[in-house]
Amino acid sequence: MGQYNWINGKDFDINCFFLMDRWMLNMIFSKYEKTDIDDFHRIDVTLATLIKQSPRLQWFIMRKAPELRKSIENLVKGADPKLTGKKLRLREIELMEEMETDVVYTKPKIMVSSCNYITAWDEETLYGLVDLHDKVVLDLGAGTGRLTFAAAKRAKRVYASEPVDMLREHMRDKIRLENIQNVKVLDGIVMNIPYEDDTFDVVLSGHVVGEDTDAEVKEMTRVAKDGGKIVVCNGDDDIKRDEPSADLIRLGFKVHYHKSSLGGDIYNYTKTVKK
Ligand SMILES: C[S@@+](CC[C@H](N)C(=O)[O-])C[C@H]1O[C@@H](n2cnc3c(N)ncnc32)[C@H](O)[C@@H]1O
Structure with missing residues (x-):
């Protein structure tokens, strides 16, 4: 298993x-x-x-x-x-x-229906972390679009960056099927984001940051506008966690905790960018 x-x-x-x-x-x-x-x-x-x-x-x-x-x-x-x-x-x-x-x-439909961090997640969690109204948003490592499509209900425009081709196509299919007008999907990895400096009001990610947190946050900061927000909004799972990420706290993120309906300890993070 x-x-x-x-x-x-x-x-x-x-x-x-x-x-x-x-x-x-x-x-x-x-x-x-x-x-x-x-x-x-x-x-x-x-x-x-x-x-x-x-x-x-x-x-x-x-x-x-x-x-x-x-x-x-x-x-x-x-x-x-x-x-x-x-x-x-x-x-x-x-x-x-x-x-x-x-x-x-390789089977995004199975991902959407079986991954507990997606199925148990409530988009109100995202709305409680950041004001998305009329904002230009980037979702890094967007996956099946959990954060992307939730953000798109409020934001002006959402750019979903995702390195896996099958997942990009899954999001594009959903955009076509549901006639979603304000989401654009593209390739890209967190260490090399395919956008100019100071582009986004909000930079989102979930379950992506962590391999080289300092460099990843530096790159997210580069594409965020001065005064913009970086938000790490993880899904709801059943994993017991003792404490939040020491790296993100050191880098100036505020921690938001809740207990998931599945019993997991969920830590999310927000930071206002100052340039
Ligand atoms: C566990 S999934 C989470 C998907 C989505 N962010 C969510 O929370 O629902 C991790 C995603 O990050 C992507 N990913 C992995 N490494 C990445 C990297 N270095 N840069 C950008 N995305 C990455 C994967 O392709 C996958 O879509």
Whole structure:
């Protein structure tokens, strides 16, 4: 079972990797360039075996992301030839669940209906953190658009930046289907936001900041206007958390706490930008 229990592994198989773009493939496979196969864990062996048995998938990954050639060549050396048939399918299901936070992006509809941080979240939480009326807003790492579409009900315009192609297309489908007029979707990562300085009244994110918090907040500050707001608005889950992010507090964010309906301790953060 995966850490968050977002998916049933039986709904996925290794073919979902054909739906991944270059950015995601790099996130998953680049580490295998330097990992010794003697250090492989059970899930690495499963992945190696599945990739070895699918020459088409090897072809796809190496064409889509040529920089991964060495990683894939090294990975498949760790394949287990004894792993076949039903035994391999059971290991594949286990792998899909272990990799839930990656594979779920290949089926955005499952993400919207199964990820508890999305389903249990109430958009009033966002409205309580920041005034969005008539504002120009950026949502970084927008995912399926939890924050984007909530913000769009009040803001003048919302720009949803998202590095995963399947998620961008999911948001574009929703915009078309619901004839939403004030949302634009584009590519982009938090460390390199595709906008000029001083562009936004509000910069939103949820479950995105944290890998290199100082640099990420610096980049968010760059694109925010003087006097604008940076808001970290996470979803509602069941995770017990002892304390808020020390990094965000050090960087001047105000902390907002509530207990989620699922029992999790939810910390959100706001900061007014001063330039
Ligand atoms: C757990 S999801 C959260 C989605 C959405 N923000 C929400 O809270 O509903 C994390 C999202 O961040 C995106 N992401 C991951 N790393 C990122 C990065 N370095 N820059 C921008 N987005 C990133 C992922 O593609 C994914 O859509």
